[in-house]
Amino acid sequence: MAVSVDEAVSTGPVRDHTSPARRFGGRGRSVLEIALLTVLAVVMLFPVLWMIETSIKENRDVYAIPAKFFDFTVTLDHFKDVFVASGGRSSLSGSFLNSFVVAGVSTVLATVLGVPAAWAYSRFAVKAKKDQLFFILSTRFMPPVVVVIPIFLMYRQFGLIDTKLGLILIYTAFNVPFTIWMMKGFVDEVPAEYEDAAMLDGYTRLQAFWRFTLPLLLPGIAATAVFALIFSWNEFVFAIFLTSSDDVRTAPPAIAGLIGGTTVDWGLVAAASVVFALPVLVFAYLVRKHLVAGVTLGAVRR
Amino acid sequence: MAGIEVTALHKRYPDGTVAVEHVDLSIGDGELFVMLGPSGCGKTTTLRAIAGLERQTTGDIHIGDTLVNDLPPAERDIAMVFQFYALYPHLRTRDNLAFPLRAEGLPKAEVQERVDEAARLMRLGPLLDRRPRRLSGGEQQRVALARALVRRPRAFLMDEPLTNLDAELRADMRAEIKHLQGELGTTMVYVTHDQVEAMSLGHRIAILNKGRVEQIGTPLEVYDRPASLFCAAFIGSPPMNLIEVEVADGKLRSQGGLVLTPPPGLPRDSCLVAGVRPEALEVTEPGAERSVPARVVSAEWLGDEIIYVVDHGGQRDVRVRMPPTVRFAADAPVGLRHTGGTPAVYDVSTEELVA
Numbered sequence: 001m002a003v004s005v006d007e008a009v010s011t012g013p014v015r016d017h018t019s020p021a022r023r024f025g026g027r028g029r030s031v032l033e034i035a036l037l038t039v040l041a042v043v044m045l046f047p048v049l050w051m052i053e054t055s056i057k058e059n060r061d062v063y064a065i066p067a068k069f070f071d072f073t074v075t076l077d078h079f080k081d082v083f084v085a086s087g088g089r090s091s092l093s094g095s096f097l098n099s100f101v102v103a104g105v106s107t108v109l110a111t112v113l114g115v116p117a118a119w120a121y122s123r124f125a126v127k128a129k130k131d132q133l134f135f136i137l138s139t140r141f142m143p144p145v146v147v148v149i150p151i152f153l154m155y156r157q158f159g160l161i162d163t164k165l166g167l168i169l170i171y172t173a174f175n176v177p178f179t180i181w182m183m184k185g186f187v188d189e190v191p192a193e194y195e196d197a198a199m200l201d202g203y204t205r206l207q208a209f210w211r212f213t214l215p216l217l218l219p220g221i222a223a224t225a226v227f228a229l230i231f232s233w234n235e236f237v238f239a240i241f242l243t244s245s246d247d248v249r250t251a252p253p254a255i256a257g258l259i260g261g262t263t264v265d266w267g268l269v270a271a272a273s274v275v276f277a278l279p280v281l282v283f284a285y286l287v288r289k290h291l292v293a294g295v296t297l298g299a300v301r302r
Numbered sequence: 303m304a305g306i307e308v309t310a311l312h313k314r315y316p317d318g319t320v321a322v323e324h325v326d327l328s329i330g331d332g333e334l335f336v337m338l339g340p341s342g343c344g345k346t347t348t349l350r351a352i353a354g355l356e357r358q359t360t361g362d363i364h365i366g367d368t369l370v371n372d373l374p375p376a377e378r379d380i381a382m383v384f385q386f387y388a389l390y391p392h393l394r395t396r397d398n399l400a401f402p403l404r405a406e407g408l409p410k411a412e413v414q415e416r417v418d419e420a421a422r423l424m425r426l427g428p429l430l431d432r433r434p435r436r437l438s439g440g441e442q443q444r445v446a447l448a449r450a451l452v453r454r455p456r457a458f459l460m461d462e463p464l465t466n467l468d469a470e471l472r473a474d475m476r477a478e479i480k481h482l483q484g485e486l487g488t489t490m491v492y493v494t495h496d497q498v499e500a501m502s503l504g505h506r507i508a509i510l511n512k513g514r515v516e517q518i519g520t521p522l523e524v525y526d527r528p529a530s531l532f533c534a535a536f537i538g539s540p541p542m543n544l545i546e547v548e549v550a551d552g553k554l555r556s557q558g559g560l561v562l563t564p565p566p567g568l569p570r571d572s573c574l575v576a577g578v579r580p581e582a583l584e585v586t587e588p589g590a591e592r593s594v595p596a597r598v599v600s601a602e603w604l605g606d607e608i609i610y611v612v613d614h615g616g617q618r619d620v621r622v623r624m625p626p627t628v629r630f631a632a633d634a635p636v637g638l639r640h641t642g643g644t645p646a647v648y649d650v651s652t653e654e655l656v657a
Contacts (some may be wrong), residue, residue: 025364035331113630125315125316125317126316126317127316127317127318127320129317130319143433169492191384191386191388193384193385193386193387194388194389194390196350196355196382196384197382197384197388197390199354199355199374199375199376199379200355200375200376200381200382201376201401201402202402202405202406203376203404203405204374212390215392216391267466
């Protein structure tokens with residue numbers, strides 16, 4: 001028989017939506033948190049602080065036993081020694097200059113090559129796109145040590161050993177895959193419709209990319225370039241294998257070269273390290289927001 | 303203004319995917335033509351080929367009398383509205399509207415005049431000095447429409463322009479677009495996956511599936527006589543019931559005993575399926591006149607109507623649309639009666655309408 005049953009309204013009990021009490025919280029938790037963070041901070045920061053301290057101590061304080069933490073005389077002599085040697089510029093300052101040139105040029109090259117490539121991979125249907133992208137990424141799978149010998153042999157053939165051009169090329173080769181992958185994520189985020197609309201308004205594809213997509217990509221490009229810059233700036237293995245003369249040598253192997261021999265001028269080593277670390281810190285600070293974006297890229301979809 | 307002819311369009315991407323298998327369309331001058339289909343059916347690719355944003359692999363496209371195959375998008379004299387609006391983020395509304403005109407190199411006074419006219423039509427007055435970021439979704443879409451208007455193109459191409467709006471706004475904008483198109487009389491090709499949008503907007507609808515056109519017709523034709531099983535299952539909410547039938551004594555008879563009037567010209571010896579709309583059936587008291595036994599499986603109470611799902615002769619998914627006053631409990635034995643006219647009949651093997 002026809003019966004009127006209204007099942008649209010549930011008669012079951014209404015679920016209680018209050019959140020469950022925190023299992024352990026309050027004071028005990030925050031004390032533990034602070035304790036752990038303090039330990040971590042000490043472990044992470046001590047070498048850095050010690051480096052900075054050593055760089056401004058006088059030599060007799062550097063070697064003092066027991067070590068002097070606070071009551072030492074502050075001096076900037078070591079920093080002066082980094083840049084000035086008796087009778088002109090020091091060889092270390094030349095190394096820093098080399099580092100600037102090599103890191104800068106390779107970053108610019110990687111960006112100029114990588115950004116349009118990333119745009120193309122993002123926008124167009126390319127044959128075996130995934131395989132190509134994987135191949136590009138795979139060049140970054142192995143550590144530099146693995147390829148340094150073959151590269152050394154190749155470079156000897158081409159006369160690129162101990163040249164800045166050689167370092168620039170190898171750093172660019174390492175940075176291009178990274179740039180492509182990171183920039184592809186940023187390009188994917190910019191709706192392709194901007195370019196479509198611009199093309200309907202009378203621009204060519206390239207003009208549309210240049211005038212509308214590129215400006216929107218600038219923050220991403222900045223972040224990517226800083227990553228590339230930091231990689232090239234810090235790179236040690238290729239630099240030490242492929243260069244030998246002071247004219248070409250970049251800062252990392254040059255600083256490493258200060259250690260060894262009969263006496264080590266730790267004050268100079270520390271000062272050179274501080275000077276070396278500063279640009280990276282400054283850049284990382286400038287793009288700190290994008291560093292996180294770069295790390296978590298692709299983790300959240302629109 | 304101009305009609306659009308698409309002949310034997312085929313699009314294959316370099317990676318091997320075929321987006322459009324074969325599409326022929328003849329869109330009249332001043333027509334509001336809707337392309338409807340599930341995602342991946344090729345409707346957007348077809349539209350982008352008309353716009354010139356994709357180059358078809360083979361086939362011809364005419365806009366008016368011009369063969370536009372080799373013309374860049376800007377020279378096709380068309381305007382397009384996108385799903386994500388695509389307003390230039392660094393420009394104010396005013397400059398967004400003026401942009402395509404300045405790109406064309408029109409004199410300042412005329413740009414101003416046309417921008418004002420489009421702003422008046424779309425009621426954008428207070429929004430003219432804002433940037434897209436400070437506009438709501440609906441406002442952005444109105445600006446995008448206005449940007450299409452200012453060019454006075456021969457045809458509008460709309461790529462799912464309402465998908466990103468909420469339901470209420472979508473209904474408003476639908477009415478607005480329809481009104482606008484009627485007012486201007488400009489040819490419009492409108493792509494959507496939303497059948498309500500297609501039915502309410504289109505003068506004619508093309509249903510696409512897997513890169514082919516399944517049916518072209520007015521909304522009523524498409525609703526009443528879907529040309530294939532795909533269309534039958536795609537149009538209507540809930541969709542058509544597809545009931546297996548046999549021809550016996552000049553009647554169509556289902557396994558559960560439901561008797562339907564056969565359309566003329568039925569072929570012999572084929573497996574047939576009758577398409578019956580949910581509103582062409584009726585749930586009755588068991589044993590009512592001309593009814594066959596059935597059982598209620600479940601009921602959806604929608605407020606203004608009830609959709610009953612009934613078990614009829616072993617087919618457990620027959621849907622019946624009933625007014626909200628007629629109520630049966632789940633599992634209750636009921637009667638099922640056909641109240642509509644002659645059903646559409648399909649051949650199971652070809653999946654096409656046979657009569």
